[in-house]
Amino acid sequence: MLCALLTAGCATTQAAPERDSGPTPLTAVDALGDFGSIDYCSLLDVPKVAPGAVAVPTFESCRAEAGPRTILVGPLAFDSDPNIKPYDYAGPVPDGVAVQQSMFNDRSACTRAITFADGTRLDLSVTDGGGDQDARCTVADAAVGSALTAITARKVGRLTFPDGSWGRVAPCVPLDNHDLDAAAGAGSQPTAGLSGHSCIRGKVSFKLTVETVEPAGPVETLGGREARVRVAGAFCLVDATQPAPGLPGRRELAEISVVETAGTAGDGTCTLARGAANAILPRLPTPGKP
Structure with a gap:
C-alpha cells in the first residue's frame, strides 16, 4: 500500500555480487547494503505476518500497526545490551547469524534480535498491551522469518530521498x-x-x-x-x-x-x-x- 505513496522508496531491491562457493559468515553490510537507505518495510511480509496492518517506513525502521498491535522492524544497533539473551529460534538461519531474544519489557513486548557475523544486530519487536506473551512472540518469530527470507533472497528494498528531504x-x-x-x-x-x-x-x-x-x-x-x-x-x-x-x-x-x-x-x-x-x-x- 505504502509503495504507491513513496515514489521510489519501495520499488528497488538490493543487488549483491555473487559469493564464492561454500558458507560465508553473513555480515550486516552483505545482508543489508547501505544502512542509510534500507527500506525496513521490505523485510516485513505484512500479509503473512500482520494481515491488515498499515506499514510505514521511516529512515531507520518500519512500523506496522494493526489494531492494538505494533510491529517494529529496526533499528540497527552495535552496542552491547545486557538484556539480549540466547534463544533457540526454530527456523533456518544464515551462516554466522544468530537470533536472540531481549528480556527488556517482556511483560508487554516480545523482542528479537538478528545478530550478524560482524556484531551488528537488527532489532524486531511486537507490542500490543495485552497479556498473551506467547501470541506476541509467535508474531515476532514470524517477523524474524520474514526478514531472513528477504535477506537471503536478496530482496532488501531501498529508500530514495527526493530533493528537500x-x-x-x-x-x-x-x-x-x-x-x-x-x-x-x-x-x-x-x-x-x-x-x-x-x-x-x-x-x-x-x-x-x-x-x-x-x-x-x-x-x-x-x-x-x-x-x-x-x-x-x-x-x-x-x-x-x-x-x-x-x-x-x-x-x-x-x-x-x-x-x-x-x-x-x-x-x-x-x-x-x-x-x-x-x-x-x-x-x-x-x-x-x-
Whole structure:
C-alpha cells in the first residue's frame, strides 16, 4: 500500500555480487547494503505476518500497526545490551547469524534480535498491551522469518530521498558548528550513528526520520521553524517537522535533544536545547527552496 505513496522508496531491491562457493559468515553490510537507505518495510511480509496492518517506513525502521498491535522492524544497533539473551529460534538461519531474544519489557513486548557475523544486530519487536506473551512472540518469530527470507533472497528494498528531504542530510554536518559549543561541550566532536540519519556530539543528539506519532506540546519558533519542546527524564527534546517529500500525508521529523548528566532535565537543559535548535534547524533544507 505504502509503495504507491513513496515514489521510489519501495520499488528497488538490493543487488549483491555473487559469493564464492561454500558458507560465508553473513555480515550486516552483505545482508543489508547501505544502512542509510534500507527500506525496513521490505523485510516485513505484512500479509503473512500482520494481515491488515498499515506499514510505514521511516529512515531507520518500519512500523506496522494493526489494531492494538505494533510491529517494529529496526533499528540497527552495535552496542552491547545486557538484556539480549540466547534463544533457540526454530527456523533456518544464515551462516554466522544468530537470533536472540531481549528480556527488556517482556511483560508487554516480545523482542528479537538478528545478530550478524560482524556484531551488528537488527532489532524486531511486537507490542500490543495485552497479556498473551506467547501470541506476541509467535508474531515476532514470524517477523524474524520474514526478514531472513528477504535477506537471503536478496530482496532488501531501498529508500530514495527526493530533493528537500531530510533523508539526504548528513546529520553530523549541522553539529560541526561552534554555536553548539555551549550545549555540546567545546571539546566535543560529532559521531555519526549506525543508520546514517543520526549524530551525537557531546550532550547533544540529533536524529532525522519520518514521524509515526505527532509531536506533543505547545508550538514555538526556533531556528525559523515551528518546534515543540518537551522534557523526557534526563533529556530536553526539541521536535520540528516538515511535509515529507514523496510521502503525501506524512511528515519528516528532526529531533534535537540535550541530556542533563546530573539528573532530571529542567529549564537550564531546555535553554541549551533551544540554543542547539536555533543553530541546527536553519541548516536543514526545505522542499521547494534552494
